[in-house]
Amino acid sequence: QDGISCDMVVFGGTGDLAMRKLLPALYYLHRDGHLHAGTRIFALARAQHTVDSYRKLARRHVSQHVARSDFDQHAWDNFAARMDYLSLDVSQRVEFPKLTKLLKKNSGRVRVFYLATLPSLFAPTVKHLASVGLADEHARVVLEKPLGESLITANQINDQIGAVFDEARVFRIDHYLGKEAVQNLLALRFGNALFEPLWRNAHIDHVQISVLESVGVENRGDYYDRAGAMRDMVQNHLLQLLCLVAMEAPVHFEPEAVRNEKLKILEALRPITGMDVQDRTVRGQYAAGERAGERLPAYYFEKRVDHDSNTETFVALKTEIDNWRWAGVPFYLRTGKCLAQRKSEIVIQFKPVPYRLFPRSGDNPENNRLIISLQPDEGIRLSLMAKSPGRGMGLQNVDLDLDFADAFKRRRWDAYERLLLDVIQGDATLFMRRDEIEAAWRWVDPILAGWQDCYRSPKRYPAGSWGPDAADSLLERQGHRWLDER
Numbered sequence: 001q002d003g004i005s006c007d008m009v010v011f012g013g014t015g016d017l018a019m020r021k022l023l024p025a026l027y028y029l030h031r032d033g034h035l036h037a038g039t040r041i042f043a044l045a046r047a048q049h050t051v052d053s054y055r056k057l058a059r060r061h062v063s064q065h066v067a068r069s070d071f072d073q074h075a076w077d078n079f080a081a082r083m084d085y086l087s088l089d090v091s092q093r094v095e096f097p098k099l100t101k102l103l104k105k106n107s108g109r110v111r112v113f114y115l116a117t118l119p120s121l122f123a124p125t126v127k128h129l130a131s132v133g134l135a136d137e138h139a140r141v142v143l144e145k146p147l148g149e150s151l152i153t154a155n156q157i158n159d160q161i162g163a164v165f166d167e168a169r170v171f172r173i174d175h176y177l178g179k180e181a182v183q184n185l186l187a188l189r190f191g192n193a194l195f196e197p198l199w200r201n202a203h204i205d206h207v208q209i210s211v212l213e214s215v216g217v218e219n220r221g222d223y224y225d226r227a228g229a230m231r232d233m234v235q236n237h238l239l240q241l242l243c244l245v246a247m248e249a250p251v252h253f254e255p256e257a258v259r260n261e262k263l264k265i266l267e268a269l270r271p272i273t274g275m276d277v278q279d280r281t282v283r284g285q286y287a288a289g290e291r292a293g294e295r296l297p298a299y300y301f302e303k304r305v306d307h308d309s310n311t312e313t314f315v316a317l318k319t320e321i322d323n324w325r326w327a328g329v330p331f332y333l334r335t336g337k338c339l340a341q342r343k344s345e346i347v348i349q350f351k352p353v354p355y356r357l358f359p360r361s362g363d364n365p366e367n368n369r370l371i372i373s374l375q376p377d378e379g380i381r382l383s384l385m386a387k388s389p390g391r392g393m394g395l396q397n398v399d400l401d402l403d404f405a406d407a408f409k410r411r412r413w414d415a416y417e418r419l420l421l422d423v424i425q426g427d428a429t430l431f432m433r434r435d436e437i438e439a440a441w442r443w444v445d446p447i448l449a450g451w452q453d454c455y456r457s458p459k460r461y462p463a464g465s466w467g468p469d470a471a472d473s474l475l476e477r478q479g480h481r482w483l484d485e486r
C-alpha cells in the first residue's frame, strides 16, 4: 500500500460529484493498493443516513460508474469498511463539534476537506472548520470549480478561504489537469528534443484548441444557465490547456515552477475588449436539432433553464499571446455542448515549406500538422507529406499515428484518481494557484462585459451540428479552418 494515512472528508457526500467521480476514484485507488491501510473516508451531507444505508447508496453508484469488470465485491467490502457517514448541515456552526469528535481521534494525521458543494457553502464551511480547531496545519482543503463568476466574486471566495487556509494548503481542482492525455502534452513537449525547437512563431502558423461535447446540459440547468460556456469551460479548462501548449519549460516539475510559467502565459494573453469582442469571439446557443435520427431539444427547453435564456452553450474565439515565442500566432479556442461529436483535441499547424519543389496529388492543402487528441481517444498524430506511389513525384498526406491505448495496454486512470492521490501526498503541481485564477478572470471579464453591452442574443446552431457558422467564418477570415471531419 502506497501513501500517507489520511482522513478524507467529503462535504457533499451524497451529491453527483461524489457519487460519479470521487467515490469511484477512491475505490480504484483502494483496489489498486494506492490508499494507505489507515486511510478513512468520511462522507458528510444533510441527508439522514446510517453508515450502512450510505454504504449501500455508494455501492449502487460506484458499481455503475466503474467498468463492470473492475467491480469486485471483495475489494468493495474492504473499501466500504473505510467509509463513515455523518449527517451535518454546514451552515450550522453548532453541528461542527460532532465532526471534531469524529476526527480528533486521529489527531496528527493528514486531513483532506473536499468541498464538493455549492460554492456559496465554501465560506461558511471553512469558517466553521476553523472555529472548531479542524483547520490546523494537518488540514488541506480542495475546492471544485466554478470559483466565482467574475474576478470580484472569485476574490471574495479566495479571501474567505485564505483567511483560514494559507495558499499552500488550498487545492483548486481543474480536472483537465488530471487527465493522462493532458499530462502527455507536457511529456511530448519537454520529454522529447524533437518538437521544442519548432515550438514557436517562426515555425507554427496557428493553434486550435477544441473541447467539443455531444451532451447537453443534462441535469445541471440551474447552474449552467447562470454560468454559460465561457465560465464553465473557457475560464478554466481551455485556458489551462492553452497554458500547457504555450508555457516555457519550468525549471523543475514542481508546483511553484510549473504554476509560475502558466501564469506568465495568462498574463501575456492579449486582452479582448471593446469592438474586438465582436470581431474575435462567437457565442452560440443550441436550437432543436437531431443526431443519428434522434431529435434533440433546444437549450431553452432543457430542464431548469429559463425559456428566454440568452446563455451561451458555445464559444469560439481567437486570441494571441503577446510574448517573444508566440507573437503573431493565432490561438483559436472552441467549446460547446450538444455538438456533432465528443472530441477534444489540440492542433498545431506548422507553416508550409518555404518553396514547393514537388507537385501535389489530391486536393488536401493541409499538412505539417501535429494533432494531440485528448478525448475520446488519446493519441498523437503527425500529418506529413509523402510521395504517392507510382510515377512522378506527386505528394499526398499521410499520418504517423500513435494511439496511447495501443501503446500502453493498461487501464487509464481517471483524472480524479490522480488528483486525489496528489492532494493526499500534498503535491499541488496539477492544481491552480490563486493568481492563475485571478489572471484568467481578468482576461475573461471584459469579454463577458462586451457580450452584455453589444449584443445579447447568442447565435443559434442546431443541436447535433458543429456549432454556429460564425465560428467557421472567424477562421476563414484568416485563411484557416477548423480541423473537423465533417
Ligand code: BG6
Residues within 6 Å of the ligand: 213, 232, 375
Ligand atoms: C466540467 C463542466 O467542468 O467539465 C461540464 O462543468 C463539462 O459542463 C465537463 O461537461 C467536461 O468534462 P470531461 O472530463 O467530460 O471532458
